[in-house]
Amino acid sequence: MDHQHAAAPLARLIDELHRLPGVGPKTAQRLAYHLVRAPKEEVQSLAEALSAMKEQVFFCSQCHNLTDVEPCAICGDGQRDRSTVCVVEQALDILALERTRRYKGLYHVLHGAISPMNGVGPGDLTIAALEGRLRTGAVKELILATNPNLEGEATATYIQRQVRGLPVAVTRLARGLPSGADLEYADEVTLARAIEGRQVMS
């Protein structure tokens, strides 16, 4: 996007915003000009929120969810069923599943899905750490809740192949999820049904 006529600090902000996912050149410009007109305190608060987030949020050593305590609130909750682990692609997927209030087990966040096209292989995900968790023997059921698109299915297939031989039952979210959909955007009813209707992977 051509913003060479914008003042240099403004042009830099537009470039930074444009790098964010889902923000096109037009949106980046609109946000930047909004911030120029916003009260100073508002912009200060946003800047502080950004740096506090970066300083205080890290990955849980057990489930790789985003957290500001170690272990995270879910892993640290003694009420949760420690024999079940639900594997998701993104930390946001946990929020979606938690909203259903149907799931009482633990999670494992992969931080992506296998996609040779995009140069993402199993080594770029937290699959080795997941295998480590399974080898402790505490986990009896593994629920693969990757997205119902090609990359999500490939990731689930890969994990299923990797954990063959370990004493853990592997299930997969199935029914009700529309093809090509992202878990993040699935509605609660659909997702609740999908958890209940999960299927054993042979």
Next chain:
Amino acid sequence: MWPCRSFAPPSAPAPYNGPVLLRRLSLENFRNIASLDLPFAPGRTVLHGRNAQGKTNLLEAVHLLAAAKSIRAEHERDLIAWNVLAGEIPYTRIRGDFDRGGTPLRLEVFLQLEPDGDASQDGEPRLAKRLRVNGAPRRAADFVGEMQAVLFEPQDIELVYGSPSSRRRHLDMTLSQADRPLLHDLQRYQRILTQRNHLLKSLREGRASPAELPTWDDILIESGAAIIAARAAALASLDASAARLHAQLTAGTERLRLLYAPSFPVPEGGAAHIAVAFRQALAATAARERLFGATIAGPHRDDFAFQLGGVSLAAFGSRGQHRLATVALKLAEAEYMTQRTGTQPTLLLDDILSELDADRRGFLLERVADSPQALITTADLPSLQGTLLRDAAVLEIVAGAVR
């Protein structure tokens, strides 16, 4: 594997076995047609006019409403007329209003050059395609086959001796109209193939681990076996119909055959057996795959061949034999669609009658008379006098407009 099919949205249209009749066609900036809004009646409509006046474009537009893509593999941006106003973003709109047993059905295809999108790989502006059914946006896999059409055109004979990819494309476009699950599988297979080929290239360059390959093998085999099973069944049906129609058309004794030529020997017994054979074919080609960085065996390399009396038509047939074989194929395709969906397709005959002698023309016109709707173009209206087309509606097309 878990049942991936359960992810597919319910896509089967409500059971309806009657015809889907074109009642109105509206075009904007479609090839040489700036604007056109034309009512159609059931039965036969003859569009006549001299060559290059736009008759063919009308039929192509109707076919686009059935298949959601151009009959030719050429760039779809060529469908957009370039005589749009200066400063306006080039676009074309094709809209068909149909009568589906008393229920109106509106199909729309909208193509537009992306205003400030990135250029595609070939440096041309990207093309955005939007499909709508009764005003609601649809993906191609949920649009194709709402109405079905079979297009007969002079270039059909190229199917006999043309490239395997052109035959594959033709077969997929035809079968998809009557088999949406197959279309879903074809689109999915293409994405799997792209991913797997990227992985093979990464393996060749040492950027990936061989442990990643079995996952993509599993997914490729499952998807590919379903496609091969569907194609094998469809070709068996097309082969039987085309042989019968060809015998009637030629009164000849030499049997026409349409033979499936898959990229590896395909066993009888359905997708499960095909999957075993596909896995063996992947194993047999593994070394070459790693060398080329591409998947060698699979339905993306399928072909089919025309034979007459046990001899290859591509190698030995005359132009006249090619013509009759492809007319038989097209009529067989119409039968296939009717058998599979219960709905007879619209027949689109683009300047094909002049390619046939009086007897064969008579046979084809009997078929046309049996179909609920047919659009027929000709540059030679008098030649149709005295045929079954005497009760047809007649429209004259001049310079992209109806006279």
